[in-house]
Amino acid sequence: MTNKDTIELTNTRYRLGYHVSARSGWINDPNGFCFFDGYYHVFFQHHPHSAEWGPMHWGHARSKDLVHWEELPIALTPGDKEDEDGCFSGSAIEKDGVLYLFYTGHHYYDDGDKDHFWQNQNMAYSTDGIHFTKYENNPIIAKEPGDNTHHFRDPKVWEKDGVYYMILGSQGEDGVGRAIVYSSKDLLEWEYEGPISKANGLKTEGFMWECPDFFNLDGKDILLLSPQGIDAQGKDYLNLFQTGYFIGDYDYKTATFTRGEFHELDKGHDFYATQTTLAPDGRRIVIAWMDMWESPMPEQEDGWAGALTIPRELRLKNNHLYMTPVKELETLRAEELKHDTTTVMKELCLIKDALSNELLIDAPLDKSEEQELIISLKMSENDLVLLTYSNKTNEFILKRNDKDDLRYGTIQSCDKLSLRVFIDTSSIEIFINDGELVFTERFYTEEKPEVCLSVSEKQTISYTVYRLENDAVSYN
Structure with a gap:
């Protein structure tokens, strides 16, 4: 793909590690x-x-x-x-x-x-x-x-x-x-x-x-x-x-x-x-x-x-x-960083320096009381991506810091919430309840953001964090 007129890549701050893109x-x-x-x-x-x-x-x-x-x-x-x-x-x-x-x-x-x-x-x-x-x-x-x-x-x-x-x-x-x-x-x-x-x-x-x-x-x-x-x-x-x-x-x-x-x-x-x-x-x-x-x-x-x-x-x-x-993406897992079952009282930091990660979350739901769960990708107290779930409405609301408009999605009533999240340098893909609902987003920061879970009421969750390969695409 060499060409004297091909534009050159000048900075890799937002370059993705396992998503197909062009050299430039x-x-x-x-x-x-x-x-x-x-x-x-x-x-x-x-x-x-x-x-x-x-x-x-x-x-x-x-x-x-x-x-x-x-x-x-x-x-x-x-x-x-x-x-x-x-x-x-x-x-x-x-x-x-x-x-x-x-x-x-x-x-x-x-x-x-x-x-x-x-x-x-x-x-x-x-x-x-x-x-x-x-x-x-x-x-x-x-x-x-x-x-x-x-x-x-x-x-x-x-x-x-x-x-x-x-x-x-x-x-x-x-x-x-x-x-x-x-x-x-x-x-x-x-x-x-x-x-x-x-x-x-x-x-x-x-x-x-x-x-x-x-x-x-x-x-x-x-x-x-x-x-x-x-x-x-x-x-x-x-x-x-x-x-x-x-x-x-x-x-x-x-x-x-x-x-x-x-x-x-x-x-x-x-x-x-x-x-x-x-x-x-x-x-x-x-x-x-x-x-x-x-x-x-x-x-x-x-x-x-x-x-x-x-x-x-x-x-x-x-x-x-x-x-x-696809099931093949499990081979991207370079290291298991965390695996735990814990009770969240208010907020829990799941990933400290998110760069190339996969996150699995399972959260039992109690329909007898209102519950709200919030997954946030944030830096310096500023939410890059904020995803809020209410078990009263079965609705997810997604907010981005660089956009004025929200995005919405609903799932069927259930007794357990399962999320699978893929984070790359400038992207996040969120799969909810075996892909019943999916959100795909780009985000931009030169910091390594945190991923946190917040709850409105005491909540027991199980979660696993993997570090993923960040050089799965090779440019000849």
């Missing part, structure tokens, strides 16, 4: 998440020449265990006729020992208006999973269908019963978001099947559906996507753009998806543009961009911006997607 420069959406030739591969939208969004390349990393990642050369560089202004998001699939990438070519018109563009779909391929050749007959889909606007991107490809399918995020000519599907027998010639689902309202389900992913999980079909333009509704849909899912049933013969309502997947400030893959053992693994367009990114001053979340396993239970850290 900007990244956003994960792309092409797959398992090929003994490795998990993840690509990502990348601008290597600055810490700002720019003409999108595909950065690339691979891992044998979803934990330890190595940087690989940039896989796709824009500038050819089919992708002159950017290689936008897409996916990967293996066929006959060849890894195929599908991506959107982005093109601006000559009027200087960044909202005036057109998009097509392209393919590249590799036999070694490292060096990619763009298909000589690109584009494979030259233009959007006639009932679509110019928003036409982010292909996700899968195979079923010998036929390949491609779902794309799009906007119908009526101005509302939708997902459209194409089919192919050879990955080269694609036939338009039509829209499989569309927003039921501009403000309720969005004007554009980005980064669609489609898969079957526990007997149901899941459409995972990032709608743009949903208005906040009470304590829901509070980010600029959302990421969530529809659960339903897909009829391949009629290309129709009968589905329920939209649910957010992660309730934090910094979670967008998910992509999943099927692990060799059958697990459905998801990863996302661990930032948001409206989020502050102080690391830009240091020559980089953006990272990906830890990989998470998806499970479907009670018509709800549960999201838990």
